[in-house]
Amino acid sequence: MQLRTVRLERVRRFNGLLELDDLREGINLIYGPNETGKSTIQMAIAAAFLEKYSSQAPQQELAPRDQPDARPRVQVTFVHDGETYELTKEFFRRGGTCVLRQGSTTFTGEEAVARLVGLFRFEAPSSRLISEAQLGLPGVFWVPQGGALGVEAALDHARVHFIREIGDEIGSARETAADALVERLRRIRTEVVTPTGRGGPLAQARRDLDRCEVAVAQQEELQRNSKLLRDRLAQIQAELTDLEAQGVEAALGAEIEVIGQRHVELRAMLAARERMLGERASLDERIADANQRLSSLTEEIERLRQFEAEAVTIEGTLAEREAELERHRSALVSLQAQDDRLGLRQAFMRLEREHQASIEQLAAVVERENDVRARQRTSLEIREQIEHLSEQLQAVVVAEESADQLAELEARCVDLRARLQAVSTKVAVEIVEAGRLYLDGKAQLDSASLLLEEEMLLEVPGIARISLVPQQRAAALRLELDAAEADLADRLRATGAKDVGELRRREQERHDLASSLDGRRRELAQLLGDADPAVELADLERRREVQAQRCEAIAQERAVLAESFGHSSDEVNLSPEAIDQLHGMIGFHTTTINRLEDEVRASREERLVKTEAIRWLMDSVDQRGGADGVERLRDRLDQLTQERERVDQDLAALDGRIGTEDLASLEERSVELHQRMEHHKDRIRRYREERGELIGQIRGDPFSEEELAGVVLARDRARTLVAALEERSEALATLIEVAEGIIADVQADLTAPLRDRLISYANHLFLAASVELDAAFKPRNLLRDGVVEPVSQLSFGTREQMALLTRLGVADLMAERGVPVFLMLDDAILNADGVRLTRLKTILTMAARRYQILIFTCRPELFSDLEPSRTIDLAATIQRS
Amino acid sequence: MKFLHTSDWQAGETFQFLGERSVYLKDARFQVVERIAQLAAEERVDFIIVAGDVFEFSRPDRVSLQRLARAMSLYEGPWLLLPGNHDPATPNGLWDQLSDDAVFTSEVLFMTTDVPILLDRCTAAILPAPLQARYAGRDLTEGFDEIETPPGYYRIGVAHGAVTGILPEAAEANNPIAADRAERGRLDYLALGDWHGFYRVNERTYYSGTPETDRFRANDSGSVAFVTIAQPGALPVIEQLPTGHFAWHEHTWVLGSQLDLDGVAHELEVYGPADVVKITIQGYVDLEGLGMLNALEEELRARVLVLDWDIHEVEVIPADGELASLSLQGVNGLVLERLMERRGDLDAGVFRRAVVELLSLGREG
Structure with missing residues (x-):
């Protein structure tokens, strides 16, 4: 297709007429600076083909801004497939027009629009501006400024038209049919597996199966429990049977019986043994006793003989000692007579000294007693004084208030009275006629001088009545004085004193009495101290009596002594050496006598003891038969010994019968057997109890094989249903998969032509590159040097270039199939670098051999190396218009 | 004397291999008992012998027990029920529980021991050989030879197991029964259970088969044996009466x-x-x-x-x-x-x- 001319009237900035004519095949370069109307021209061309003519939206969009009611008009002429077309659209609300002339045929209105829709492959717009989704193939071919990357959306819109054009030859109908088939299969499968309500039949069947599985598991659990119960019952029954078959109870009972009998026997034998042992012990005792008695008798006889010999010896010794004692006693008597006289004299002298000292001590005691008595008297006097003073003190009455306080009040009264007197008016009344003048109603007889302290009425009846009124100050003082005097009188009355002086005297008297009392008390305390004179006196009296008795005793003893040694004093006047010698002799004899007396006494005692022992031994030996008794005892001992030997033999025989057994071990064994018996019985009882319990449980066992079979049946049905539904679901899924495979194949076939072209362009632009498309014909991956690069991750410029190549590829395919194609590119390759730009221009030059390309640009210098078929300087064109 | 011989009711069987509609087959096990009871009542038989496997499980559901008792109530009895390998008379097991629970009437007799049961009204001595475990491992009918019964009484043996060497297919040999037991035990008739098809072992020994077919094997099942014996010692006359509903x-x-x-x-x-x-x-x-x-x-x-x-x-x-x-x-x-x-x-x-x-x-x- 070749666009020949474009005429714009009342379109945006072109208020008048703009005409681009002589557009040619190949590349047409339309350039101009910004805001010269390049975009307006493209928009107008697009509107001519695509927009609804009788609609307000395109009219408003195209009309000059200052002429909203203008009727924009666009006319394009183009040649396609040998036919020349002239399309004129005037846009105006509901009154626009559209005329399409194809050769000699003219189409108008909607018929013309329908022809355009069919010719250019887009969707007719509604009353609004054409939307992106309606752009169809023109959306791919016409690239507004900055809109290169919009190829993906454009392809979405153009997809249907694209597939329609190329589908027939590669079976695109299959894709549609497969799509429909997949849709139906999915719908059917949805009835089986997709959740609707509670999840569809398969989900429901699976839930039912799960429930059935749970029910089966529950029943199987019951079955296991039931089996456990029965197994346990069988086990217990077997145990019981075994136990009963073993006859444990009978065997244990028999053994217990045997043990019991043996126990009785052993007890009897042990008792007999005890008796024998007792008997033997008794015999032993009796033998020992006999032996002892024999030994004792023999010993006593021997000792009797020995004692008798000793007694003779003792008698001899005693006689010797008694003789010697007598000699010493005679010598001592003589010596002691001499010493006694010497001793009495010395004793008298000592008593004399003691008597004198005793008299002195008695005198001291008497003196001390007198002293105490004097103190006692003084203290009594002082106590009497104290009592007297206390009575006096109590007699002196004093008031609560002191004399000083009342004296102060009295002085105040005196002061008040003086002040009253000073302020009172002195009234001199001279009585001329007695009884004529009345003062306060009382007849006055004598003249008087009155002090005016209060109201007075002087009246001379029938002549005058004079009211005297004192000064206010005097009245006040009178009141104050009266109050003070009354107070003083009251307080004095309370003290009981006539006046203040008396009260003061009383206070002085009381003070004096108190001082005297304190002095006496201190004196008494000082005199007595802590001691009580009465007690001290009693003690002294006792001591005086004791001392007096002692004096008396000493005096008597002295008198006795004085009387006893009334002999010659020559005898007693020995020298000290002689006295010492005398005393030595006396001591020697005394000592010897004492020793001899002890020895004699000892000998006598020994003799007495021996005599007594001999007598006792003789009695004892006589009582036990004497020498015959010894013989009898020996015979008895022989008998006892024989008897003991017999008992020993019996005991040995019994021990042989008893053996090693003892009662304790038998009892232990018996206890053990009884315990085993109890344990056995307990075990059986427990088994029986458990058996009873198990039987009860088995009777109440809820398990039913039939119910289990029922739930298994239900489970199997559920499984069958699930399997059938799963089989159907899988079958449908398989069909869907197969159909989708067909769709994928068709899509691969559909994308192949575009991919081939894109690869051709990519090889030009990127050198040795390949491209992969998705099902929507969009470039998905760019393959360079064996590296797969997702297009979405390429740079902006490269993506822009890929988008342009895609548009070129679609344009190639459509142009080949007779679709009217011309490209409008508004600065669509400005982001390419120098090399890419050069290659892109080469690619555009190649493409322009197949269809017309309008390049709008504000930078014509970039395209200076191009050889466009037509170059339009838009600014100049506008100026010419 | 006339009586019905049946066995292998397998009450409670779930037929789980047959899917969701197997519940009908389970119901059929009870319905056929009703038909047997009706038949017995119509024929005025002296008693009914069930030769083992009354129950499919040794621990059936209580509802199944109730249903069975209800189905059996159409014939007043006596019913003579023998434990089989599916419902052996284990200690404290199903049969003890049945005795305790009194689900069945007193005319339903459980032959859980080998003690003969004397039916004086019809002068019959029933000699049972109950299984007390799933597998006995020996011929429990041996005792029949030694047991004496009152003179003039019919001697009817009842056992559950496989007749040695007679059955057409290899049956379980865990509970063997001598083929000549009827003769050796001086029995007028030996009522057997365990084989689910109607089968004549000899002139006095029969398997009644299950009264309602329960498997695909073609074994002439779905019937009961109607036994008539003119007098003790006389040969029994056996008539196979159909009772099954499902084919x-x-x-x-x-x-x-x-x-x-x-x-x-x-x-x-x-x-x-x-x-x-x-x-x-x-x-x-x-x-x-x-x-x-x-x-x-x-x-x-x-x-x-x-x-x-x-x-x-x-x-x-x-x-x-x-x-x-x-x-x-x-x-x-x-x-x-x-x-x-x-x-x-x-x-x-x-x-x-x-x-x-x-x-x-x-x-x-």
Whole structure:
């Protein structure tokens, strides 16, 4: 297709007429600076083909801004497939027009629009501006400024038209049919597996199966429990049977019986043994006793003989000692007579000294007693004084208030009275006629001088009545004085004193009495101290009596002594050496006598003891038969010994019968057997109890094989249903998969032509590159040097270039199939670098051999190396218009 | 003296191999007991012997017990019930529970021990050989030889097991019974259970079979033995009386052509609501045949009581031109073509189902 001319009237900035004519095949370069109307021209061309003519939206969009009611008009002429077309659209609300002339045929209105829709492959717009989704193939071919990357959306819109054009030859109908088939299969499968309500039949069947599985598991659990119960019952029954078959109870009972009998026997034998042992012990005792008695008798006889010999010896010794004692006693008597006289004299002298000292001590005691008595008297006097003073003190009455306080009040009264007197008016009344003048109603007889302290009425009846009124100050003082005097009188009355002086005297008297009392008390305390004179006196009296008795005793003893040694004093006047010698002799004899007396006494005692022992031994030996008794005892001992030997033999025989057994071990064994018996019985009882319990449980066992079979049946049905539904679901899924495979194949076939072209362009632009498309014909991956690069991750410029190549590829395919194609590119390759730009221009030059390309640009210098078929300087064109 | 001999009621059996409609077959086990009771009442028999396997399970559901008791109540008795290998008289088991629960009337006698039961009214001594475990491992009827019964009384033995060397097919040998037991035990009649078909062992020994058929094997089941004995020692007269309601049928076909399929359809026309049918189809069918098979299954399933339909071994091979048929033109044909290519990777059932679905879509489309 070749666009020949474009005429714009009342379109945006072109208020008048703009005409681009002589557009040619190949590349047409339309350039101009910004805001010269390049975009307006493209928009107008697009509107001519695509927009609804009788609609307000395109009219408003195209009309000059200052002429909203203008009727924009666009006319394009183009040649396609040998036919020349002239399309004129005037846009105006509901009154626009559209005329399409194809050769000699003219189409108008909607018929013309329908022809355009069919010719250019887009969707007719509604009353609004054409939307992106309606752009169809023109959306791919016409690239507004900055809109290169919009190829993906454009392809979405153009997809249907694209597939329609190329589908027939590669079976695109299959894709549609497969799509429909997949849709139906999915719908059917949805009835089986997709959740609707509670999840569809398969989900429901699976839930039912799960429930059935749970029910089966529950029943199987019951079955296991039931089996456990029965197994346990069988086990217990077997145990019981075994136990009963073993006859444990009978065997244990028999053994217990045997043990019991043996126990009785052993007890009897042990008792007999005890008796024998007792008997033997008794015999032993009796033998020992006999032996002892024999030994004792023999010993006593021997000792009797020995004692008798000793007694003779003792008698001899005693006689010797008694003789010697007598000699010493005679010598001592003589010596002691001499010493006694010497001793009495010395004793008298000592008593004399003691008597004198005793008299002195008695005198001291008497003196001390007198002293105490004097103190006692003084203290009594002082106590009497104290009592007297206390009575006096109590007699002196004093008031609560002191004399000083009342004296102060009295002085105040005196002061008040003086002040009253000073302020009172002195009234001199001279009585001329007695009884004529009345003062306060009382007849006055004598003249008087009155002090005016209060109201007075002087009246001379029938002549005058004079009211005297004192000064206010005097009245006040009178009141104050009266109050003070009354107070003083009251307080004095309370003290009981006539006046203040008396009260003061009383206070002085009381003070004096108190001082005297304190002095006496201190004196008494000082005199007595802590001691009580009465007690001290009693003690002294006792001591005086004791001392007096002692004096008396000493005096008597002295008198006795004085009387006893009334002999010659020559005898007693020995020298000290002689006295010492005398005393030595006396001591020697005394000592010897004492020793001899002890020895004699000892000998006598020994003799007495021996005599007594001999007598006792003789009695004892006589009582036990004497020498015959010894013989009898020996015979008895022989008998006892024989008897003991017999008992020993019996005991040995019994021990042989008893053996090693003892009662304790038998009892232990018996206890053990009884315990085993109890344990056995307990075990059986427990088994029986458990058996009873198990039987009860088995009777109440809820398990039913039939119910289990029922739930298994239900489970199997559920499984069958699930399997059938799963089989159907899988079958449908398989069909869907197969159909989708067909769709994928068709899509691969559909994308192949575009991919081939894109690869051709990519090889030009990127050198040795390949491209992969998705099902929507969009470039998905760019393959360079064996590296797969997702297009979405390429740079902006490269993506822009890929988008342009895609548009070129679609344009190639459509142009080949007779679709009217011309490209409008508004600065669509400005982001390419120098090399890419050069290659892109080469690619555009190649493409322009197949269809017309309008390049709008504000930078014509970039395209200076191009050889466009037509170059339009838009600014100049506008100026010419 | 006349009595009914029956066995193998298997009350409570669930027939789980037959799918959801097996519940009808379970019900039938109780309904046939009602018919036996009615028959006994009509014939005024002296008693009914049930020779084992009264219950399918040794621990049946209580509802089943109640239903059975209700069904049996149409004949007042005596009923003589023998434990079998399915319901052995284990200690503290089913029979003890039945005795405790008093679900059945006193005229229902449980032969749980080998103690003879004397029916004085008809001068019959019933000698039971109850199984007290699933497998006895020995001939429990041996005791019959030694047991003495009152003079002039009929001697009727009852046992459950396999007569040694007599049954046409190898039966379980766990509970063997001597073939000449009737003679050795001086029995007038030996009533046996365990074999589900009616079978004459000898002139005095019979298997009654199950009164309601419960399997596809053709073994002359679905009846009871009506026994008449003129006097003790006389030969019994046995009459086989039908009691079953449902007929069981089993067929296997190998398909190879459309004609075969028509033949199958024709043969199946005879079955109705009292039939339990098991169909196994093998071979191959084309697409049309597969459609017919599906239609036939649907129709037959609606017609008979229970249908066990097995076409797992059927191979689908489209006939020439089928893929080009109207219903498979366009993408459906392409899908089928690709499905056929992948059939080796697919489960046979999934493949067949996918083909059926596709054909169904084609028909709808």
